[in-house]
Amino acid sequence: MKYKRLTALVLVIAVLFSFCSCDTLNQFFENDLDAESRIDSDDLISHFIDVGQGDSEFIELPDGKTMLIDAGTREGGNNTIRLIKKLGYRKIDYLIGTHPHSDHIGGLADVIKAFDIGTIYMPDAETQTSTYEYLLKTIKNKNKKIKKAKAGMRIISSEEFDYSADILAPVSDSYESLNNYSVVIMLRYKNRRLLYMGDAEALAEKELADNNTDLSADVVKVGHHGSNSSSSDAFVKKTGASYAVISVGKDNDYYHPHSKIVKRWKNAGASVLRTDLCGNITICTDGNAISVKCEKQEA
Ligand SMILES: [Zn+2]
Incomplete structure (x- = not known):
């Protein structure tokens, strides 16, 4: 009995x-x-956070660790902090500042103050803005160091959970545009792949292709807010993505995303998801099935 x-x-x-x-x-x-x-x-859940005009993605990894890619502007970063707290996390294991523009790193200093921080990755690119200098000071005050991100570096690989995170770019040592220094990350969980492009432009996309990097991905965080500086035809086709996520502010001054680019992703067979229309976008996968949730509308 x-x-x-x-x-x-x-x-x-x-x-x-x-x-x-x-x-x-x-x-x-x-x-x-x-x-x-x-x-x-043990799902992998990627939150594309609505930070207005900017970028911020928080990822819950299958083993319970966490990754944050960018944190929007200082103002937008409050949404990032709020979401991570709501999800119940106290630590960010892997923190990535894709490149030192304020719409990506502006919120990072407050994030670093608010949570325990593991490894910090940023490209070897500097700028003289007060936002960037404040971030460096905050990192130093926290007794942390920055790991210089470079193509070929592996952030994590877990045999037990069958997932990995790799840095695909920057490929070169120096660029004219800060955008091309963007740390590009490929996350793989079992049979699914998610590609985060930062603000990488066509030049960086071409370097990846010339490198014979496997760019196939189920989900792409589209480069540079859907601007026509990025998402070249060849790159879009190479990814074969089912979902193209564009992080963009409503009625922004840059007219992002470009209608031609939105059309290009759609014509290539991707569903286009935009934070200005959806609010927070959440993509969840068990390594095979993928589900998508829009905060403001059904995807
Ligand atoms: Zn940007």
Whole structure:
């Protein structure tokens, strides 16, 4: 009898855990689930945070570690801090500042103050802005150092969870445009791949192609807010992406994203998701299936 009860209990737990796939995401955002239950899931969840005109992606990795790529402007970065806290995390294991423009690194100093920080990656590119200098000072005050990001570096590889994070760019040592210094990251979880382009432009895309880098990806965080400086035809086709995410502010001064670029991704077969229309965009995968959630509308 006792044995039967135990079997029943195991079955109930197994059923509960079978729902702990991407479904937990909806439950969490509908406030039915506490943060700890959410963290227990081994899905990979990428949050493309609505920081207005800027970029910020927070990634919950399958082993419970976390990665943050950029944190928008100083003002926009408050949304990043709020979301990470809501999700229940206290530590960012891998922090990446793609390049030293204020719409990417402006919010990083406050993020660094708010959380425990693991390894910080940034490209070997400097600028004299007060935003950049404030970030350097904050990193120093926290007794942290910056690891210079370069193509070919591996951030993490987990055999146990079958995932990896690799730095694909910058390929060269120096560029005219700061955008081309962007740290480009490929995340792989089992059979799925997510590519984060920062503000990399056509030149950096071509370097990746010339390098014979495998650019195939299910999800691409489109380079440079959908500007026509990036997303060259050859690059878009090479990715074969199902989802193209554009991080962009509503009615921004730069007219991002460019309609031609949006069309290019769509014509290549990708669903285009925009933070100015969706708010926060959440993409979840168990390594095979992918689900997408838009804060403001159904994707
Ligand atoms: Zn930018």
